[in-house]
Amino acid sequence: MIGILWLVLPLLAAAGFWAGRSRARALSGADADGHRIVLHSLPTHYAQYALAWSAIPPLLILVVSALFGSILVDGWVIAQLEASGLLRETLSSADVLRDVHTGLANTTGENSSPPHTFAQNVLDRARGVLNLGVTGFFFVGAGGGLWFARSRMTTALRARNHVERIVHVALFLCSVVAVLTTIGIVVSLFFEAARFFALVSPAEFFLGTQWSPQTALRADQVGSSGAFGAVPIFAGTLLITAIAMAISGPIGLMAAIHLAFYASASARAWMKPVLELIAGIPTVVWGSFAALTLGPQVRMIGEALGLEVASESALAAGLAMGVMIIPFVSSLSDDALNAVPRSLREASLAMGATESETIRKVMVPAALPGIVGAFLLAVSRAIGETMIVVMAAGLAANMTANPFAAVTTVTVQILTLLVGDQEFDSAKTLAAFALGLTLFFVTLCLNLVALVVVRRFREEYE
Amino acid sequence: MSSPTPDAPLAADGRLRRRYRQERVFRAFALAAIGFALSALAGLLVSISYQSLSVITQSSVELDVVLDPDALDPLGDGSAASLAAANYAKPVRSALRALFPEVRKRRERKALVRLLSDGAEYDLRALMEASPELIGSTQTFVFPLSDDVDLFLKGSIDSEVDEADRKISDRQIGWVETLDAQGRISQPWNWRFLFAGDSREPELAGLQGAIRGSMLTLLITFLLSFPIGVCAAVYLEEFAPKNRFTDVVEVNINNLAAVPSIIFGLLGLAVFLNIFGMPRSAPLVGGVVLALMTLPTIIIAGRAALSAVPPSIREAALGVGASPTQAVFHHVLPQAVPGILTGTIIGMARSLGETAPLLMIGMVAFIADLPTGVDDPSTVLPVQIFLWNDAPERAFVARTSGAIVVLLGFLIAMNAAAVWVRRRFEMRS
Numbered sequence: 001m002i003g004i005l006w007l008v009l010p011l012l013a014a015a016g017f018w019a020g021r022s023r024a025r026a027l028s029g030a031d032a033d034g035h036r037i038v039l040h041s042l043p044t045h046y047a048q049y050a051l052a053w054s055a056i057p058p059l060l061i062l063v064v065s066a067l068f069g070s071i072l073v074d075g076w077v078i079a080q081l082e083a084s085g086l087l088r089e090t091l092s093s094a095d096v097l098r099d100v101h102t103g104l105a106n107t108t109g110e111n112s113s114p115p116h117t118f119a120q121n122v123l124d125r126a127r128g129v130l131n132l133g134v135t136g137f138f139f140v141g142a143g144g145g146l147w148f149a150r151s152r153m154t155t156a157l158r159a160r161n162h163v164e165r166i167v168h169v170a171l172f173l174c175s176v177v178a179v180l181t182t183i184g185i186v187v188s189l190f191f192e193a194a195r196f197f198a199l200v201s202p203a204e205f206f207l208g209t210q211w212s213p214q215t216a217l218r219a220d221q222v223g224s225s226g227a228f229g230a231v232p233i234f235a236g237t238l239l240i241t242a243i244a245m246a247i248s249g250p251i252g253l254m255a256a257i258h259l260a261f262y263a264s265a266s267a268r269a270w271m272k273p274v275l276e277l278i279a280g281i282p283t284v285v286w287g288s289f290a291a292l293t294l295g296p297q298v299r300m301i302g303e304a305l306g307l308e309v310a311s312e313s314a315l316a317a318g319l320a321m322g323v324m325i326i327p328f329v330s331s332l333s334d335d336a337l338n339a340v341p342r343s344l345r346e347a348s349l350a351m352g353a354t355e356s357e358t359i360r361k362v363m364v365p366a367a368l369p370g371i372v373g374a375f376l377l378a379v380s381r382a383i384g385e386t387m388i389v390v391m392a393a394g395l396a397a398n399m400t401a402n403p404f405a406a407v408t409t410v411t412v413q414i415l416t417l418l419v420g421d422q423e424f425d426s427a428k429t430l431a432a433f434a435l436g437l438t439l440f441f442v443t444l445c446l447n448l449v450a451l452v453v454v455r456r457f458r459e460e461y462e
Numbered sequence: 463m464s465s466p467t468p469d470a471p472l473a474a475d476g477r478l479r480r481r482y483r484q485e486r487v488f489r490a491f492a493l494a495a496i497g498f499a500l501s502a503l504a505g506l507l508v509s510i511s512y513q514s515l516s517v518i519t520q521s522s523v524e525l526d527v528v529l530d531p532d533a534l535d536p537l538g539d540g541s542a543a544s545l546a547a548a549n550y551a552k553p554v555r556s557a558l559r560a561l562f563p564e565v566r567k568r569r570e571r572k573a574l575v576r577l578l579s580d581g582a583e584y585d586l587r588a589l590m591e592a593s594p595e596l597i598g599s600t601q602t603f604v605f606p607l608s609d610d611v612d613l614f615l616k617g618s619i620d621s622e623v624d625e626a627d628r629k630i631s632d633r634q635i636g637w638v639e640t641l642d643a644q645g646r647i648s649q650p651w652n653w654r655f656l657f658a659g660d661s662r663e664p665e666l667a668g669l670q671g672a673i674r675g676s677m678l679t680l681l682i683t684f685l686l687s688f689p690i691g692v693c694a695a696v697y698l699e700e701f702a703p704k705n706r707f708t709d710v711v712e713v714n715i716n717n718l719a720a721v722p723s724i725i726f727g728l729l730g731l732a733v734f735l736n737i738f739g740m741p742r743s744a745p746l747v748g749g750v751v752l753a754l755m756t757l758p759t760i761i762i763a764g765r766a767a768l769s770a771v772p773p774s775i776r777e778a779a780l781g782v783g784a785s786p787t788q789a790v791f792h793h794v795l796p797q798a799v800p801g802i803l804t805g806t807i808i809g810m811a812r813s814l815g816e817t818a819p820l821l822m823i824g825m826v827a828f829i830a831d832l833p834t835g836v837d838d839p840s841t842v843l844p845v846q847i848f849l850w851n852d853a854p855e856r857a858f859v860a861r862t863s864g865a866i867v868v869l870l871g872f873l874i875a876m877n878a879a880a881v882w883v884r885r886r887f888e889m890r891s
Contacts, residue, residue, distance in 0.1 A: 003835065070739035164787040168701060174693035175702070178715050178761065181754045185725060188732035254495030262492055271496060278503050280873065282815025284844040285866050288851045289506050292513075292859060323502045330499070354481055356488035377720065384722025386818035387844075391851055411724050411818070418731065419821055436728045440721065447720045 002069075002131060005062055005138050012142045013055040019146060020050025023153050041160035049159045052166050053149035057141030065134045073126045080122045081115060093119075189440055192433030199427045200228045205434060207231065211397035211408075213417060213428045228431055230438075232397040236314070236407030240389060241382040243318025243403055244325060248378055251322075252329025253371065257359055259330070260337040272331070279327040287391030290320035295392055302404050310406035312394035318403065321388050328378045336370020337363055369457035376450035380443045386411040410435050510870075514863035519649035520665060521612040522604045523578070523641055525557040527586070529597045540594050548590070550583040554605060561644075562637060573634055579606040581654070581666045604648065609664040609857035611638055615647065618856070629856075655864060659830045660846065664857035667850070669865055671832045675745055675825070675840030676814060676872075682749020682836055683813050687756045688806055694757070695764025695802070700790045719758035726755045727822025735823060742824035743839035751823060752813040759812065763805020767798035800887035807880040811873050817844040843869045 024046035028039050039046070074097060081093040096119045153159075197205070208229020255275065259268055295316040302309035340363055348358040364371065394406030395416060417432040533552045537544035555575050559565065565574050582605035589603065590596070610629040613619045619628050621635055630638075641647050658668025702708045730751035734740045740747045771794050779789035820826075825845050833840035841849070843865060850862040 003837075067738050071737075074739055160785065164785060167787060168697075171693045171697035171701060174690045175697045175711055175761075177690050177754075178694065178718055178757055179711055181729070181757070182714050182718055184733055185721070185729045188729055189725075192732055251495045251498055254492045255499055258492035258496045262489055263496075271500070274503070275496070275499055278499065280811070280877070281503075281506070282817070282844055282869065282873070284815065284817040284847050285506070285510070285869070288847055288862055288866060289510065291851060292862070293509050323499065326499045326502075354485040356485045357481070359488070380720060384724065386722070386724045387848065390818075391848065411722070414724055414728070415818065415821060418728075419824075419826055433728060433732070436725055440725050443720065443722055444717060447717055451716070 016054030021047035196430035247322025256333035290392035332374030380446035517864035672846035678745035686753035691760030727819030767801025
């Protein structure tokens with residue numbers, strides 16, 4: 001219903017444009033005495049003015065209804081349910097509402113009690129009223145806006161200035177979206193994490209070594225003590241990140257050196273984009289490769305060496321992730337190496353140093369801030385990487401430095417704690433937000449430090 | 463740099479040889495590093511393409527089905543209601559059993575029927591609904607075989623392995639070989655893989671639902687992130703005053719580009735699902751989350767493209783009396799379009815491959831129906847890969863690789879489009 005209104009919106013805008021332009025054309029021309037009337041702006045500007053007034057009010061109504069419509073409807077249904085007296089002690093209004101939303105209320109048995117039928121009816125009615133209201137306001141807003149624009153359209157109206165002001169405000173609002181996103185992230189993470197830390201003390205979370213987030217339903221359940229010590233998760237994240245960096249660090253840097261100093265121009269022209277393809281391949285593909293191809297290989301090799309290898313080893317995930325982030329290290333390092341002035345390299349070569357001595361003793365030290373920045377960004381990328389570890393690393397929160405063991409990471413835990421769960425009041429689900437907040441701040445710090453390192457410690461040669 | 467007396471080499475000569483050796487070793491390491499990265503990429507692509515080969519065709523069997531009116535038209539009037547109530551499994555099974563009259567034991571008859579895919583009866587139903595006039599005659603149709611028979615015929619199941627360790631028994635292998643000897647088994651193109659929805663049965667599972675879900679999600683992402691991103695880039699590059707606020711926005715955009723994608727999933731879950739009560743698993747919410755994620759990419763690309771436009775163009779427009787807004791929208795922005803489009807396409811390609819945030823907002827459910835709108839529950843290509851990767855049936859390994867090939871195909875097409883856009887506009891200017 002409301003979906004159709006989104007399609008009507010462009011028609012309204014076109015109608016506003018047309019109406020504005022025809023009005024402007026009618027205004028111009030000659031007055032009663034035969035004097036030529038010159039409008040302040042072009043007819044197009046009047047048209048745009050009318051377009052803005054006829055399209056913006058209904059657009060706002062649609063946005064507001066998309067954001068707040070279901071909150072209103074749900075609130076109304078809950079209020080009606082509470083007032084109806086149909087609820088029992090074991091059946092809260094939130095339960096009924098959830099059943100109604102997921103369509104369970106229409107099935108027979110437990111979920112088709114009188115409160116469910118009642119709630120379904122109230123919900124249907126409330127949605128009907130909402131749709132009617134939104135549609136009404138939509139057209140009233142459009143019509144009213146157009147009427148207002150037309151009534152303001154005289155020869156004195158500075159249409160272009162008005163339109164440009166509207167455009168500027170719209171542009172400004174668009175650039176605020178990015179800020180709002182950050183605020184949304186920080187506020188929602190903080191809010192949910194604060195609820196978690198009200199249940200579990202921060203000291204236990206950051207220092208505890210027991211991670212077992214399932215809260216026991218029965219007293220005799222094994223392994224579900226509801227312990228929230230996140231140290232094993234951080235350790236697992238660090239282990240996988242270390243493996244990934246042990247691969248991508250040296251290989252990325254050496255690849256950058258090859259590209260910057262040894263490769264011919266034609267080799268560089270195809271190698272660089274092909275290398276960057278690695279970063280363009282979706283991480284779910286690397287994850288599948290790690291799980292289906294690398295994992296069994298690692299296991300086979302490890303067992304041939306007489307080692308005990310978990311079926312989901314940290315090594316397989318770390319390997320795939322290491323390859324995946326090679327381009328992050330190599331392309332930023334390549335940029336940093338290329339930014340070092342040629343004169344330094346030529347001076348060193350002229351003194352008789354070989355190319356590799358020049359690279360190791362002159363070029364890399366000169367480009368070091370950029371290279372360190374590249375490494376830090378790669379670490380931040382590795383910590384935040386999700387799909388590879390979800391598919392190739394395990395769920396077991398082991399605290400170990402053995403790369404053949406199964407470990408778990410922050411991102412894996414966030415995903416497994418939240419996927420498939422619809423209730424957000426248990427410590428288990430809230431723990432995901434605490435982990436998310438930690439992840440957000442660690443990656444933010446790494447990015448900021450990388451930025452500062454690159455800016456502050458860059459050698460200036462000019 | 464030869465030594466003055468050839469018969470008495472200087473200490474420097476030995477040192478020089480060592481230094482040259484170091485040079486060669488270093489050089490070899492640099493080449494090996496890039497060789498490793500490129501061969502890892504090649505290994506990935508080759509292993510995935512190889513694994514996906516077996517999904518191209520689907521083993522099928524040709525059966526002479528007696529279209530028994532009692533089973534297919536229970537009401538006897540050929541109406542839609544009658545066809546809906548029909549038993550389609552029976553004629554297909556009878557057709558297969560008729561080929562092996564010697565199989566009598568109940569258990570063996572069941573094992574025989576298990577050679578066929580469950581899809582056989584769906585296929586028969588579709589055929590009958592399309593042409594009900596055939597009921598009563600005997601027709602020859604081609605039906606899909608089950609995933610295990612398919613794996614066996616493609617050589618993925620070794621008949622040498624102990625019978626208890628494989629999914630297909632010696633008896634079943636014998637039947638399959640008999641059917642093959644009769645020339646009834648064929649390998650037609652597996653169109654179902656591209657045009658059917660998801661299924662629990664590997665041989666029936668298709669990507670259509672995921673492809674549509676991806677398209678709907680990407681549409682929402684584009685509709686939101688492109689206009690907002692371009693407008694933000696124009697504002698920041700052309701109109702924003704140099705003050706504290708602009709600095710904050712700038713730092714913020716750069717940081718947002720490096721925030722892990724799963725954090726955006728948490729945002730979507732906490733804000734769009736829990737506060738605003740938007741539908742779970744819907745392309746609408748997925749698109750909004752991905753739009754927020756893509757926004758920094760588009761803004762950064764847009765600003766770079768705008769700042770690359772020569773200032774002379776702006777000044778010339780202002781000089782002949784255009785307002786600043788007119789100068790930007792009529793003269794500067796059109797020049798920046800190729801750069802903005804290239805950045806946008808690359809951002810879209812990245813969000814097409816994004817998985818984690820979509821899992822967080824519930825696009826992980828098993829959905830067999832094809833989505834028809836942006837608020838229908840659906841899945842997307844990368845999530846489908848994730849789901850099939852975890853599926854226990856062995857035939858899903860090939861499906862996973864096949865889905866990856868399809869996803870990579872879309873990504874290659876998008877990147878090629880980006881290159882094409884850049885080339886085309888470069889030639890014009």
